[in-house]
Amino acid sequence: MSDLRELYQQVIIDHSKKPRNFRKLEDANRTAEGHNPLCGDEITVYLLFRDDVIQGIGFQGSGCAISKASASMMTDSVKGKTRNEAEHLFEKFHQLVIGEGDKAGDPGDLGKLAVFSGVSEFPVRVKCATLPWHTLRAALEGRGETVSTE
């Protein structure tokens, strides 16, 4: 298990140092901002959402390694997905990071997002990991407001 944990940590560090899709999406038609006051994480999610599909996604912001890596991997994971598919993935991801992943059925759905399973041991980090997803949800709903984890 410790080898796996080390691998997971490496993936998270890699994504936090070289986040994917870390840019403002110029043709975005939806955006939302998220804020985690507990840790100081801030994120803006840009979406090109058309025909019920996330056709393009980017993000910008600053924060801890967990929030950045989570945002990076989230953008990779939801691109090309419908809103329902993205919501489903968020539910599974949320169950994973609060330590209820086993009850969520097939963990295979999560794919590489499984690297965040260790977060469940650090409750204070759960909000860091889920902030990008809450912000994505707000963008999908077209709410022009800032979401806060508090």
Ligand code: ZN
């Ligand atoms: Zn954080």
